[in-house]
Amino acid sequence: MVNVIFRPLSELPIIGVSELWNQSFEGYLVPAALPLDRFIGRTASEGLSLEHSLACYVDGEAAGLVMNGFREYGGRTLAWNGGTAIKPAFRGKGIGKALMLRNLQLYEELGVVQANLEAISQNANAIRLYESIGYKQIDRLLIQSTEQPIPDMDDTYEHPFQIALGMAAEAARLPFYSAGEVWQAGLTSLKDGESVAVFDGGEAAGYALYRRTFSPDGDLTGIVLYRAEVAPGRTDAKAVLAAALHEVWQPGETCRRSAFNIRASNTALAEVLAGMGLATTMEQVLMVREM
Structure with missing residues (x-):
């Protein structure tokens, strides 16, 4: 059993978070790497919370991350998964599921009532992972x-x-x-x-x-x-x-x-x-x- 530990992204320097994002999305279905200025801009414009987003570590090495945003509508707290990825060397070891389960625990601690995310339709592994922890597909999104x-x-x-x-x-x-x-x-x-x-x-x-x-x-x-x-x-x-x-x-x-x-x-x-x-x-x- 792999021992995974978690840290809030706010404990890392922002350039470290940006580098972890780019490394974790290496080989992704679509290009997701961002230069530092665009990463900071996206984090701000999409309302992503570094304090309530997570990096995961295996044997002291950063292995992946999840970024979250939160909004209040009518007294209800909604959460959005604005990106989950695991570095190539750590994929296929159950680390993604451990990260997502810890993330759901974080949502519960913050009083989230509904959690939303998008996944590329061809990314069957990610969709299967999300379904295994209780997410349901409610629609297709066209680009x-x-x-x-x-x-x-x-x-x-x-x-x-x-x-x-x-x-x-x-x-x-x-x-x-x-x-x-x-x-x-x-x-x-x-x-x-x-x-x-x-x-x-x-x-x-x-x-x-x-x-x-x-x-x-x-x-x-x-x-x-x-x-x-x-x-x-x-x-x-x-x-x-x-x-x-x-x-x-x-x-x-x-x-x-x-x-x-x-x-x-x-x-x-x-x-x-x-x-x-x-x-x-x-x-x-x-x-x-x-x-």
Whole structure:
């Protein structure tokens, strides 16, 4: 039996945490290594807690880590696993499971009521591990993109709705907004994000959350859609979504357009995005564990 001990990441120098992250994700299904400045930026922007994240050690050597974020919604504490990985030399020895079990114990100590994570769909070993400790798959998440102009949509596109543009945080005022389980689509993660609200005769009909990126010269280089929802009970969901996405995609501009972690269960949105030419480049599974 391997003897594993744990330390909070806050006890390590930040460069040590960054190096452990990169070493632990070596050989991962997708590139996950980050330079120090981007690692620090991600930790801050996603609300990851070094104090309540863990490094694990075997025979005095750092073997892996888990990074956690925590948010309060309606008096409930939710946790997000923002990355779990084990160094290649320590894989296949049960260390990942020991780390995850200690992490669940940490969640219980902190009063977490629901724990969420995402795993790449092809990562069968990780999914099996998470299921073995009580996580359940509740949805698939689609990552999509296109470099092409959006078909059948230009500046002459017309629809019967009224549009209000704002910051992402303003979406919380809409009567049907709810936080949802996709951490990076949450308003706290989208501090520099923007929103499109769609109204029908003064009644809120839908919204979209997105982020734009620009070159140093101020040219638009990319648009990423994080979420788009329609008010419950509407029979014109696709029309509402198309109106919102016309504003999001800015059809007159030339740039890369992407959609990140779109819930496959949102079938109207998935169909609208496919019709706009966005191709799925990767899928994740959304997993939840009630504590």
